[in-house]
Amino acid sequence: KETDRRPGDVLAEIHALVDEGVQEITLLGQNVNTYGVEFGDRLAFGKLLRACGTIDGLERVRFTSPHPAAFTDDVIAAMAETPNVMPSLHMPLQSGSDAVLRAMRRSYRSERYLGIIERVRAAMPHAAITTDIIVGFPGETEADFAETLRVVEASRFAAAFTFQYSIRPGTPAATMPDQVPKRVVQERYERLVELVGDVAWAENKRLVGTPVEVLFAAGEGRKDAATARVSGRARDNRLVHVAVGEGAERPRPGDIGTVEISYAAPHHLVADGGITGLRRTRGGDAWDARHTPQKKLIGLGLPKRVAAPAG
Template sequence: MNATDESIRTYEVRTYGCQMNVHDSERLAGLLEDAGYVRAGEGEAADVVVFNTCAVRENADNRLYGNLGHLRPAKVRNPRMQIAVGGCLAQKDQGEIVRRAPWVDVVFGTHNIGSLPALLERARVQREAQVEIKESLEVFPSTLPTKRESAYAAWVSISVGCNNTCTFCIVPSLRGKEKDRRPGDVLAEVRALVEQGVLEITLLGQNVNTYGVEFGDRFAFGKLLRACGDVEGLERVRFTSPHPAAFTDDVIAAMAETPNVMHQLHMPLQSGSDRILKAMRRSYRAERYLGIIERVRAAMPDAAISTDIIVGFPGETEEDFQATLDVVRQSRFANAFTFQYSIRPGTPAATMDGQVPKEVVQERYERLVALQEEISWAENRAQVGKVVEVLVAEGEGRKDDATHRLSGRAPDNRLVHFTPGDEIPRPGDVAQVEITYAAPHHLVSDTPARSVRRTRAGDAWASRNATPQPSGAKGVMLGMPTIGRPPSTPSPAHACAPTP
């Protein structure tokens, strides 16, 4: 297939924000390829450029409109070119996008990503912009075709939306109330993925541990973890992100007792001050949070725990900030994704009194980062001498490293750079390595890998990369045969958290 053929239309999806958006972009790519589009090659100008936007990051709108402005000359040069804007910022701004950037062809929201191919065609035929924003979910997005980036690891959505009302967060108003998939549908997708070579899945939701409340089973998430343990061939199960207020002991037991559920937990703290947590409408306090950490470590002493923290929330005093530092010291996080608070229009926090001066926020942020770096490094040094199984990753190698190390993730999700032995593992294979050195954000194995285990995931990666593909094609189409398809690292683990 020649992507320069006039009958072939190429596409590019540009993703901003959280894991939810990353997974949605896999669906957008799947939809476009189902409709006959071909991914544009590296450095090639695409006929269709899709922006999957985030409304959480600071200056998200300025970044979007700046990128749209850069594309305007290319659109003038190429009459075939179309520009589409979707995601959370599209859901929030709606018709404002076309008003500010009239060269945009399509605007679609978080609830109707399945409409993209039809909207592009309608805009092409009618020669006018199409804006379609639905206020509620009609088709669960996991039923849509998906062009997954990895042949060996996959996201699996178990819910969309959020029922919380955190004062700093705009996500519930853009993603809607929580909607849960039935367990049978989730497990059908997991089994289908494993049959196609996937070795690791991450269960994804805004608040995974409230899963099941919609259909009346508050223990559904723990049951789902245990059910994943019965899927033959599935070696690693992760999830993101739980909410501390809804975190229950049955989930800890499921993690500890299900062999393929990894001893890794990402649980957002946001603040260690009870006063600030109340102002954030986070319905837990520091004592409860620390109690969860204690019970997790009692059940799984090797658990690696990470978190999200916001510095400089309105009204935060030095005493409040010290309370956050105290919780960080006690929690001994493997790593933390730290954010400086910034105003998000449309959130209650945006109009609160006591907005903290930028220079104060910056100084506190630097102190928090320094403390967490110290803790992360100490926690990583405790790994030296251990032998771990690394799931070899694609694209995480140290290209500037004269030893040509490969990279991958340990069971606890720590990044490991390792020296291969005589047998070179493929992405998706598993290498057993001894940790010889620790840095704050990664581990190193300087001795040759002790062994390499070839896996079906590695076979799937090799098969995908051995098959001739159209120019620029990357990724693998993994469908949902049991459910049907209607026609239509390191990043923060929290589903709502912005990626670096």
């Protein structure tokens, strides 16, 4: 059973985190679009997003995961109209085939899914959309798989988490007829991964020459030390590796700056032209405070007052 926390409790927790230097939060739910049903407000999630927009110091808000069957236009409007709600959306597809979605007992179909994406992009043209896809569900035919490829191309995903179906004992799918042979699943999986990479790369190439805002973070770039770059996430959650010129101010994790994209790869962007408008933030200050060595005070003891002997 899903249980909804009250908006006031959620917002109080966010305020407490921001007071500690947190700048980005992710609202998490099994299905965030049904948030509020338990306390009688079906528009509660959109209202919660808008309330996050009033919190001073909260730079970025994301959420996961919405369900295509319950995604509503008031949430799209809240995303588009609330500046600190990011233009990124992770919405599981699972399959582009209506027959497979029916077999999975999913309550949406591919055209509804594509309709949501169309409305999201109408409100936020530069939104980055990511998804989850399963290949080889029992009964999946080559025609079904072709439908998945069609939806991937139409959706222009920035990235996709792709999985091969495998039998899990105790699940309804484990005993379904028409289990797809492993070699067929593997072959389809490889074709899907290749297409997802091509689509993501094409989407990333659109950004070359454009400015993007980056929130810098520790641990995002494994090769930063070797390449003399720093890394972070764009507003749409794309990974960006940024060159810092010799003598230029180096951003701290938590700081925010604008860069121009000079190169695009399938899974990341590169900005070699330096950073403009670097903004030192409370998040950066908090990172400094956690990583600056603290002076240790060494007590030498306190003088003791000794009473003189009687006599």
